[in-house]
Amino acid sequence: MSKSAEIIIEGKKYDLPVIEGTEGEKALDISKLRAQSGYITLDYGFKNTGSTTSKITFLNGEEGILRYRGYSIEDLCDKSNFLEVAYLLIYGKLPTAEEYDQWIYDIKMHTMVHEDIKRILEGFPSNAHPMGVLSSLITSLTAFYPESLDPNRSIDGVKLSIVRLLAKLPTMAAWAYKNEVGHPVNYPDNTLDYVSNFLKMMFALPAEKHEVDPVISNALDTLLILHADHEQNCSTSTVRMVGSSHASLYTSISAGVNALWGPLHGGANQAVIEMLDNIKKDGGDVEKYIKKAKDKNDPFRLMGFGHRVYKNFDPRAKIIKKHADEVLAKLGVEDPVLEIAKKLEETALKDEYFIERKLFPNVDFYSGIIYRAMGIPTEMFTVMFAMGRLPGWISQWLEMRENNEPIGRPRQIYTGENVRDYVEMSKR
Numbered sequence: 001m002s003k004s005a006e007i008i009i010e011g012k013k014y015d016l017p018v019i020e021g022t023e024g025e026k027a028l029d030i031s032k033l034r035a036q037s038g039y040i041t042l043d044y045g046f047k048n049t050g051s052t053t054s055k056i057t058f059l060n061g062e063e064g065i066l067r068y069r070g071y072s073i074e075d076l077c078d079k080s081n082f083l084e085v086a087y088l089l090i091y092g093k094l095p096t097a098e099e100y101d102q103w104i105y106d107i108k109m110h111t112m113v114h115e116d117i118k119r120i121l122e123g124f125p126s127n128a129h130p131m132g133v134l135s136s137l138i139t140s141l142t143a144f145y146p147e148s149l150d151p152n153r154s155i156d157g158v159k160l161s162i163v164r165l166l167a168k169l170p171t172m173a174a175w176a177y178k179n180e181v182g183h184p185v186n187y188p189d190n191t192l193d194y195v196s197n198f199l200k201m202m203f204a205l206p207a208e209k210h211e212v213d214p215v216i217s218n219a220l221d222t223l224l225i226l227h228a229d230h231e232q233n234c235s236t237s238t239v240r241m242v243g244s245s246h247a248s249l250y251t252s253i254s255a256g257v258n259a260l261w262g263p264l265h266g267g268a269n270q271a272v273i274e275m276l277d278n279i280k281k282d283g284g285d286v287e288k289y290i291k292k293a294k295d296k297n298d299p300f301r302l303m304g305f306g307h308r309v310y311k312n313f314d315p316r317a318k319i320i321k322k323h324a325d326e327v328l329a330k331l332g333v334e335d336p337v338l339e340i341a342k343k344l345e346e347t348a349l350k351d352e353y354f355i356e357r358k359l360f361p362n363v364d365f366y367s368g369i370i371y372r373a374m375g376i377p378t379e380m381f382t383v384m385f386a387m388g389r390l391p392g393w394i395s396q397w398l399e400m401r402e403n404n405e406p407i408g409r410p411r412q413i414y415t416g417e418n419v420r421d422y423v424e425m426s427k428r
C-alpha cells in the first residue's frame with residue numbers, strides 16, 4: 001500500500017504521508033499541509049479527524065468490536081474485575097499476582113478524604129447535581145495535594161495522584177449522594193472490595209446493619225468495566241486537551257467529568273430513564289415516540305440511541321441488556337420501563353429512519369434500568385459512568401503526557417467582518 005497520498009491544490013501537487021494502525025485503520029498525516037499549501041482542513045465535531053495515535057483502546061464501529069489493550073470487553077467482563085482492568089488500561093498489561101495485591105493495597109490505603117472535604121460538601125445545597133459536586137471535589141484535591149500542580153512532576157509522582165483519584169472518587173461520589181438525601185456520610189470500609197465499599201458508603205445508615213448484595217456488586221463491577229474507556233470520545237478528548245496545557249491530572253479529570261455530564265454524552269443514561277418514565281406516564285405509546293424521534297421539527301431524540309462511531313450494535317449495550325434481565329430477575333425487581341425499552345428497540349430497529357442512519361442502542365440505553373434496580377437514583381447515573389471511565393481518562397492523559405504531545409490548539413476559518421473603523425457612539 002502506498003505510504004503517501006497525493007492531492008492537487010490550485011494545480012500544485014502535495015504528498016500527504018499515510019499512517020496505518022495495528023488494525024488496518026488509515027490516516028492522512030496533514031501536519032505539514034498548512035505550511036506547504038496554506039490550506040487547513042475543516043471537520044465540525046472532528047467526525048473524520050484523528051487527534052492522536054493511541055495504544056490503549058481499539059473499537060471498530062462497523063463490526064461492534066471494543067478491546068482494551070487488545071483484550072475484548074467480553075473476555076474482561078467474564079474473567080477480570082474493574083480494578084484489574086483499571087491497572088491494564090493505565091499500565092498496558094495485566095498485573096502479576098504481586099502487582100495486583102500491591103495495587104489493591106495502595107488503593108485501599110487512600111480511600112479516606114481530608115475532613116475539610118466534608119466542609120466543602122456541606123456548602124452545597126441538597127439539590128446540587130452530584131456531577132457538579134463531584135467535579136468540584138476532584139478539583140479541590142489540588143488544594144490538599146498542591147504538589148500535584150507541579151507541571152514538571154515525574155510520572156512516578158503522578159502515580160500517587162492516580163491511586164488517590166481511583167481510591168477517593170467512590171468516597172466523594174457516595175458523599176455527594178449523602179449530601180443530596182441529607183444522610184450522614186459513611187467512611188470507607190477497607191475490609192470490602194472496591195465496588196462493595198462504594199455501595200456500602202452509598203446506602204449504609206447508622207441506624208441499620210448493612211450487608212452489600214453480591215448480585216449488585218458483581219453487576220456494578222461489570223458495568224464499570226464496560227464504561228472504562230472508549231478511545232477519543234468527547235470527555236476523553238477534553239481530558240487530553242486540558243492535560244496538554246500541563247494542567248494537573250486532577251483538573252484534567254474534573255474537566256472530563258464536566259464534559260461527560262452533557263445529555264448527548266454520559267448524561268444520556270439519566271436522559272434515557274427520564275425519557276422511558278415519560279413514555280410510561282404517557283401510556284407507553286412507543287410508536288408515538290418513534291414518530292417524534294423521526295420528526296425534524298420535533299426536538300425529541302431517542303436518548304440512548306445512535307453513536308458517532310458504532311454503526312452497528314454497541315457491544316456494551318448487548319452485554320448490559322443481557323445483565324438487565326439477569327439482575328432484575330435475581331433482585332426480583334419488576335420495572336415496566338424495561339419492557340418499554342425493549343419495545344422501543346424492536347420497533348426502531350425495523351424502522352427505515354433508524355436503519356438508514358445506522359442508529360442502534362448505545363451503552364446508555366439499558367444501563368439506567370440496572371442502576372435503578374440497584375437502588376441508585378437517576379441523578380447518580382452519570383456519576384456511575386464517571387466512576388467507570390476514570391481509569392480510561394487517566395490512561396489517556398498519561399499516554400498524552402508520556403508522548404510529550406503538543407498543547408492542543410486547533411485552527412479555524414474566520415467568517416466574520418472584514419477590517420472596519422471604530423464609529424463614535426453619537427454616529428451609530
Ligand code: SDX
Nearest residue numbers: 230233264265266268293301302303304305306307308357
Ligand atoms: C456516549 O463517543 C463515544 O464513544 C461516547 C460514548 C463513550 O463511551 O464515551 O460511547 C458514550 O456518549 C454514547 C452516546 C449517548 N448519547 C445519546 O444517546 C444521545 C442520543 N444520541 C444522539 O444525540 C447522537 O446519536 C449522538 C450524539 C450520540 C451521535 O451524534 P452524531 O454522530 O453527531 O450524529 P448526528 O447527530 O449527526 O445524527 C446523524 C443523524 C441525524 O439525522 P439527519 O440529520 O441525518 O437526518 O441521525 C439522527 C440525527 O438527527 N439521530 C437521531 C438520533 N441520533 C442521531 N435521531 C433520533 N434519535 C437519536 N438518538
